Amino acid sequence: MSAKTITRFAPSPTGWIHVGNLRTALMNYLIARKAGGEFILRIDDTDPNRSKEEYVDGIKRDLDWLGLHWDRVERQSSRLEKYEAAAQQLRDMDRFYEAFETPTELDLKRKKQLNMGKPPVYDRAALSLDEAEKEALRAERGDGVWRFKLLQERIVWNDGILGDVSIDGASVSDPVLIRGDGQILYTLASVVDDTEMGVTHVVRGSDHVTNTGTQIQIMQALGGEVPQFAHHSLLTGPQGEALSKRLGTLALKDLRAQGIAPQALLSLMSRLGSSDPVELRTDMQTLIDGFDISRFGSAPTKFDAEDLKPLTARYLQTLSLAEVADAVRAAGVPDAQATRFWDVTRENVTTLHDLAGWWAMFSEGAEPVIDDEDRDFVAEALELLPQAPFDDNTWGNWTAAVKEKTGRKGKALFMPLRKALTGQQHGPDMSQVMPLLQVVKARGSA
Numbered sequence: 001m002s003a004k005t006i007t008r009f010a011p012s013p014t015g016w017i018h019v020g021n022l023r024t025a026l027m028n029y030l031i032a033r034k035a036g037g038e039f040i041l042r043i044d045d046t047d048p049n050r051s052k053e054e055y056v057d058g059i060k061r062d063l064d065w066l067g068l069h070w071d072r073v074e075r076q077s078s079r080l081e082k083y084e085a086a087a088q089q090l091r092d093m094d095r096f097y098e099a100f101e102t103p104t105e106l107d108l109k110r111k112k113q114l115n116m117g118k119p120p121v122y123d124r125a126a127l128s129l130d131e132a133e134k135e136a137l138r139a140e141r142g143d144g145v146w147r148f149k150l151l152q153e154r155i156v157w158n159d160g161i162l163g164d165v166s167i168d169g170a171s172v173s174d175p176v177l178i179r180g181d182g183q184i185l186y187t188l189a190s191v192v193d194d195t196e197m198g199v200t201h202v203v204r205g206s207d208h209v210t211n212t213g214t215q216i217q218i219m220q221a222l223g224g225e226v227p228q229f230a231h232h233s234l235l236t237g238p239q240g241e242a243l244s245k246r247l248g249t250l251a252l253k254d255l256r257a258q259g260i261a262p263q264a265l266l267s268l269m270s271r272l273g274s275s276d277p278v279e280l281r282t283d284m285q286t287l288i289d290g291f292d293i294s295r296f297g298s299a300p301t302k303f304d305a306e307d308l309k310p311l312t313a314r315y316l317q318t319l320s321l322a323e324v325a326d327a328v329r330a331a332g333v334p335d336a337q338a339t340r341f342w343d344v345t346r347e348n349v350t351t352l353h354d355l356a357g358w359w360a361m362f363s364e365g366a367e368p369v370i371d372d373e374d375r376d377f378v379a380e381a382l383e384l385l386p387q388a389p390f391d392d393n394t395w396g397n398w399t400a401a402v403k404e405k406t407g408r409k410g411k412a413l414f415m416p417l418r419k420a421l422t423g424q425q426h427g428p429d430m431s432q433v434m435p436l437l438q439v440v441k442a443r444g445s446a
């Protein structure tokens with residue numbers, strides 16, 4: 001066995017990848033990088049009807065955005081002969097058989113077994129068909145499916161997350177590896193690839209545990225080295241509710257469009273479900289160094305997309321103007337104002353999308369908020385406010401004058417003025433806001 005650690009992320013390009021896929025991708029990526037090994041992006045596209053190029057592109061774009069760079073790409077659709085060869089090998093060793101039951105027949109068998117209190121495992125009726133019977137069935141129904149004949153013994157492995165796992169081979173149906181229409185299924189393709197590509201570690205979701213049992217037997221039949229498996233728990237919503245139906249709304253491309261920072265996603269997903277705390281990590285090497293799969297537990301992991309916002313906000317606070325210059329410019333801020341604008345807003349934005357709102361407020365003025373009991377006070381104060389442009393001293397000078405004239409002080413002085421000028425109760429330091437503020441809508445309206 002080669003000493004080099006090789007992992008792979010193996011999405012099927014049948015949809016946009018989401019946070020659940022990211023968990024898988026990230027763990028495999030971090031394991032490879034930590035060991036100085038190799039990370040393969042494997043596109044599982046043996047299903048020509050459901051696989052789409054736009055999803056392949058989407059997967060690459062998402063991984064690029066996150067900085068999860070792969071060492072090479074493999075595509076199952078260009079490796080079909082290898083799977084055929086493996087299928088033939090299984091036939092030759094009598095571990096592969098053709099079966100002709102229709103889905104309805106299989107369903108009926110399952111129901112009968114369940115009624116009798118038996119596990120719904122395929123009864124291997126096809127094994128007793130002779131050649132003439134198979135010919136007749138083929139003529140009537142077309143080619144059958146090909147099933148792998150499992151050894152009915154316990155399949156055990158030491159899982160990187162679940163610990164010792166044991167599956168009774170007799171409790172699992174012989175898996176179909178080739179469909180009636182000749183399509184090779186993922187179960188076989190994946191075994192061939194993992195073996196040939198020398199994959200040493202496979203991390204994937206716990207929905208694959210039974211698959212792993214059968215794949216270990218197929219690997220052993222084909223003489224392949226069995227990798228180290230680890231199955232992470234599935235994500236649930238914040239209340240523990242199933243997330244599977246909502247994952248469609250948690251596509252990485254949508255989170256990107258919402259302005260979530262990749263650093264926020266990586267920080268959360270590399271720790272969520274482990275005994276390590278979630279902390280903002282802005283560089284990949286720190287994530288790599290701190291990653292330890294044995295710290296992840298098998299319990300379902302609660303995921304709340306809202307958690308990505310404070311992490312994104314915290315990340316943005318670490319950025320210099322140079323790092324956000326494009327976004328600041330895109331928000332309409334003139335270069336001459338950019339430094340002050342970023343100083344004022346960096347602690348007051350959740351995502352960079354918020355910049356445009358801030359700039360609109362400064363350049364067009366905010367809708368004033370004036371409580372009834374402050375109406376006269378604000379009107380009096382605004383008479384003392386000089387015309388824009390304002391400068392660094394405007395707020396201090398103005399509020400001192402207002403205090404002098406009205407006798408108000410502290411919160412009763414500052415809060416109504418802040419609300420009248422910005423429409424908000426909280427926000428950046430007003431002496432910093434004033435030089436950016438070009439229009440005071442409250443003027444004249446009181």
Ligand code: GLU
Pocket residue numbers: 010011012044186190203204208
């Ligand atoms: N294409 C499979 C999936 O997306 C890959 C599973 C695996 O990692 O083996 O579920």
